[in-house]
Amino acid sequence: MEKKTATTTPSDKAKAISTTADTLKVEIVVEKEEATEPYAVIPDSLLKSNRPALVAEKMPEFPGGQAEMQKYVQQNLVYPELARQKGISGTVAVRFVVKTDGQVDNIEVLRSVGGGCDEEAVRVVRSMPRWSPGVQNKRAVPVYFTIPIRFNLATPAEPQNTSATEPLLVAEKMPEFPGGQAEMYKYIQQNLVYPEIARQKGISGTVAVRFVVKTDGQVDNIEVTRGIGGGCDQEAMRVIRSMPRWTPGMHDGKIVAVYFILPVKFKL
Numbered sequence: 001m002e003k004k005t006a007t008t009t010p011s012d013k014a015k016a017i018s019t020t021a022d023t024l025k026v027e028i029v030v031e032k033e034e035a036t037e038p039y040a041v042i043p044d045s046l047l048k049s050n051r052p053a054l055v056a057e058k059m060p061e062f063p064g065g066q067a068e069m070q071k072y073v074q075q076n077l078v079y080p081e082l083a084r085q086k087g088i089s090g091t092v093a094v095r096f097v098v099k100t101d102g103q104v105d106n107i108e109v110l111r112s113v114g115g116g117c118d119e120e121a122v123r124v125v126r127s128m129p130r131w132s133p134g135v136q137n138k139r140a141v142p143v144y145f146t147i148p149i150r151f152n153l154a155t156p157a158e159p160q161n162t163s164a165t166e167p168l169l170v171a172e173k174m175p176e177f178p179g180g181q182a183e184m185y186k187y188i189q190q191n192l193v194y195p196e197i198a199r200q201k202g203i204s205g206t207v208a209v210r211f212v213v214k215t216d217g218q219v220d221n222i223e224v225t226r227g228i229g230g231g232c233d234q235e236a237m238r239v240i241r242s243m244p245r246w247t248p249g250m251h252d253g254k255i256v257a258v259y260f261i262l263p264v265k266f267k268l
Helices: 066-076 081-086 117-126 181-191 196-201 232-241
Strands: 022-026 090-098 104-111 134-136 139-141 143-153 205-213 219-226 249-251 254-256 258-266
Touching: 066 117, 090 117, 104 117, 117 143, 181 232, 205 232, 219 232, 232 258
Parallel strands: none
Antiparallel strands: 022 143, 090 104, 090 143, 134 139, 205 219, 205 258, 249 254
16 A cells, blocks of 8 residues: 555544653554455454454444553654655554454554654554454454544654645544533434434444544545445434534644544444
């Protein structure tokens, strides 16, 4: 895969981690589905396959949670000397698969800054201990995960180009529902109506909905990336469309539009 800036996407927001010379930021995001890439939600018939999902009912987790992952990166990430000499800084977006045994595999750079930062970010991710794997229908499943790792020198380098019109997949600060993730799920629970046709036909499962959180916090460009039918897809979109304004994403000190994928579970 050619390394290039990701132009577009299931979370707690990372806090800045300070060191004596550099500041590193790490956050976990859910990335957008690509046409020929993994399933957004694994169908039951394919649960035994090895094809990774973009979204699972329970996402993989680093041992001890996000705070421990940030600490691990802080303790292990070394600013490349070449990048330091050339004043290179920016965000490296690293995508990988958390396998069913918790091992990290298939590591690749989605967004590159060069100067050895890409290789260093990959090295740190590769060195991570085993994660708690993702779970779908009570089974461990392989799941894709994207971690943006920011390299920021004390003396700022030339900022990265950020498109003002095209939504990002990865931002240094991801959009947030008012009150955080817990409030978002409470909102969905209080507003989601189980479609009668789905109830009559015994349809249940997870609908993966992708949307853009715009710079003004409004939700737009809503689409189902993995549906289950019976009116559930339309109902999931309706609830997301009704959401209040989010806190928009931030990148390079600017408010940006960002893709987001949200799994909405229907269970009889």
